[in-house]
Amino acid sequence: MKKLFKDKTIVFLLPLVIITFLFLYICYNYSMGIYKNIEEKQNNKDIKNFIYTLNISTHKSNIKEKSYYQEVKKLCENYFEECLVKTTINSKKINAEKITIDTYHLNLFLINDFHFFDTKNKLILHIKSKSKENIIITSRNSIQIFSSLSIIFLILTIIITNSYQKHILIANDSLEEKVNERTSQITHTLKELEKVNLRLFDLAHTDYLTQIKNxxxxxxxxxxxxxxxxxxxxxxxxxxxxxxxxxxxxxxxxxxxxxxxxxxxxxxxxxxxxxxxxxxxxxxxxxxxxxxxxxxxxxxxxxxxxxxxxxxxxxxxxxxxxxxxxxxxxxxxxxxxxxxxxxxxxxxxxxxxxxxxxxxxxxxxx
Known part of the structure; x- marks a missing residue:
C-alpha cells in the first residue's frame, strides 16, 4: 500500500476518482428522486382518468355479468400494466359511495389498491393495478449506463494520464540531467572566474616586483x-x-x-x-x-x-x-x-x- 501511494499518478488521481464517484452517487440519488416524483404524478393522473372512466362504465352494466368483469379489467389495463379485479358481493349495480386508494412500491413497481364501498360501507369491488412502465427502473438503467460510461472514461483518463506522466517524467529526467550538467559547467566556470578575479585583484593590489602591497x-x-x-x-x-x-x-x-x-x-x-x-x-x-x-x-x-x-x-x-x-x-x-x-x-x-x-x-x- 505504501508503495502504491508513492506513485505520483495514484496520489494525484485518487481524489479525482473519489470526487467522481461521489458526484455520480449524488446524481443517481437526485435523479431517482426526480423520476420517482414524475412517476407518482403520472400514476395519480392515470388513477383519476381510470376512476372517471370506470364510473361512467359502472352505471351501464350489471356486476354479475361476466362481460362487465372483463370490461373493467380491460379498462384498467388501458391505464396500468397489470390489473386484478375482484368482486365481494352480489349486486346489480355498482353504487360506490366511497373509494379508497392505497399506493405503494413493490419490487420497484408502483402498486395501486382500489377499494370501492357502498352506502353501508361494505366492500363491493377490489382492483389491484401495477404501473404500466416503471420509470424508476428505466431511469436507473439509464443512470447506470451513464455511470458506467463515466467510469470507463475515468479509467481511460487515468491510463492516458499515467502514460503521459511517464513520458513527462522521462523528459524531466533528461532535462534535469542536462540542467545538472549545465549547472556543473557554470559552477566550474564560476570557480575558475573567481580564481581569475582573485588573481586580478592580487595583480591590481600587489607590487609586481617586490610582491608586497602597492x-x-x-x-x-x-x-x-x-x-x-x-x-x-x-x-x-x-x-x-x-x-x-x-x-x-x-x-x-x-x-x-x-x-x-x-x-x-x-x-x-x-x-x-x-x-x-x-x-x-x-x-x-x-x-x-x-x-x-x-x-x-x-x-x-x-x-x-x-x-x-x-x-x-x-x-x-x-x-x-x-x-x-x-x-x-x-x-x-x-x-x-x-x-x-x-x-x-x-x-x-x-x-x-x-x-x-x-x-x-x-x-x-x-
Missing part, C-alpha cells in the same frame, strides 16, 4: 586600520623607509641589480614583520609600514631593529660586496585626526633622517 592597496588597508583603531581608542604608528643611495646601485650596476636590491630589501623586512602589520611600496625605493596598537617609542625600537638587520645584508657582485642601508621616519596617531597627518609627520621625520646623515631613525619625540 601604493593603492596600502592606502585602502591603512585607512581601514586607522578607523578601527580610532573606534576602540587604540594607537597606531607609521614607519616611512627610504633606501640610502639607491640611485648609485642603478647607475653603477644597472637596473637589474637595483631590482635585486629592492626584492631583497622588501623580503627581509616582510619576514621580520608580524601578520597584523601593513607593508607596502609607495614607489621607487620608498616603503611604508603601518603598525596597530603601537605608540611612537615602541615603533622607534622596531624601526631600529629593522635598520640594523638591513645594514647587515650583503649583495655579492663580481670582485666586490655591496651593503644596503636605509633611513626611517616614525610617527603615531597621537593628536592626529587623519591617516594623512600621521603619514606626513612620518615623512617629515624621514626627511630629517636623510638630512642628518642617513642610515638612522627619526621619530616625533627623538
Amino acid at each position: 601604493r593603492r592597496s596600502f592606502f585602502l588597508h591603512v585607512e581601514s586600520m586607522f578607523q578601527n583603531q580610532k573606534k576602540v581608542n587604540k594607537p597606531m604608528s607609521i614607519i616611512m623607509i627610504d633606501i640610502d643611495n639607491f640611485k648609485k646601485f642603478n647607475d653603477t650596476y644597472g637596473h637589474e641589480m637595483g631590482d635585486k636590491v629592492l626584492k631583497l630589501f622588501a623580503s627581509t623586512i616582510n619576514n621580520y614583520l608580524s601578520e597584523d602589520t601593513i607593508f607596502g611600496r609607495l614607489g621607487g625605493e620608498e616603503f611604508i609600514i603601518a603598525l596597530p596598537n603601537e605608540k611612537i617609542d615602541s615603533t622607534i625600537a622596531i624601526a631600529e631593529d629593522i635598520r640594523r638587520i638591513i645594514e647587515t645584508l650583503v649583495i655579492r657582485v663580481p670582485y666586490s660586496e655591496l651593503f644596503i642601508t636605509a633611513s626611517f621616519g616614525v610617527s603615531d596617531s597621537t593628536n592626529a585626526n587623519t591617516i594623512d597627518e600621521i603619514i606626513k609627520n612620518a615623512d617629515d621625520m624621514l626627511y630629517d633622517a636623510k638630512s642628518k646623515g642617513k642610515n638612522r631613525v627619526r621619530g616625533r619625540i627623538s
Whole structure:
C-alpha cells in the first residue's frame, strides 16, 4: 500500500476518482428522486382518468355479468400494466359511495389498491393495478449506463494520464540531467572566474616586483586600520623607509641589480614583520609600514631593529660586496585626526633622517 501511494499518478488521481464517484452517487440519488416524483404524478393522473372512466362504465352494466368483469379489467389495463379485479358481493349495480386508494412500491413497481364501498360501507369491488412502465427502473438503467460510461472514461483518463506522466517524467529526467550538467559547467566556470578575479585583484593590489602591497592597496588597508583603531581608542604608528643611495646601485650596476636590491630589501623586512602589520611600496625605493596598537617609542625600537638587520645584508657582485642601508621616519596617531597627518609627520621625520646623515631613525619625540 505504501508503495502504491508513492506513485505520483495514484496520489494525484485518487481524489479525482473519489470526487467522481461521489458526484455520480449524488446524481443517481437526485435523479431517482426526480423520476420517482414524475412517476407518482403520472400514476395519480392515470388513477383519476381510470376512476372517471370506470364510473361512467359502472352505471351501464350489471356486476354479475361476466362481460362487465372483463370490461373493467380491460379498462384498467388501458391505464396500468397489470390489473386484478375482484368482486365481494352480489349486486346489480355498482353504487360506490366511497373509494379508497392505497399506493405503494413493490419490487420497484408502483402498486395501486382500489377499494370501492357502498352506502353501508361494505366492500363491493377490489382492483389491484401495477404501473404500466416503471420509470424508476428505466431511469436507473439509464443512470447506470451513464455511470458506467463515466467510469470507463475515468479509467481511460487515468491510463492516458499515467502514460503521459511517464513520458513527462522521462523528459524531466533528461532535462534535469542536462540542467545538472549545465549547472556543473557554470559552477566550474564560476570557480575558475573567481580564481581569475582573485588573481586580478592580487595583480591590481600587489607590487609586481617586490610582491608586497602597492601604493593603492596600502592606502585602502591603512585607512581601514586607522578607523578601527580610532573606534576602540587604540594607537597606531607609521614607519616611512627610504633606501640610502639607491640611485648609485642603478647607475653603477644597472637596473637589474637595483631590482635585486629592492626584492631583497622588501623580503627581509616582510619576514621580520608580524601578520597584523601593513607593508607596502609607495614607489621607487620608498616603503611604508603601518603598525596597530603601537605608540611612537615602541615603533622607534622596531624601526631600529629593522635598520640594523638591513645594514647587515650583503649583495655579492663580481670582485666586490655591496651593503644596503636605509633611513626611517616614525610617527603615531597621537593628536592626529587623519591617516594623512600621521603619514606626513612620518615623512617629515624621514626627511630629517636623510638630512642628518642617513642610515638612522627619526621619530616625533627623538
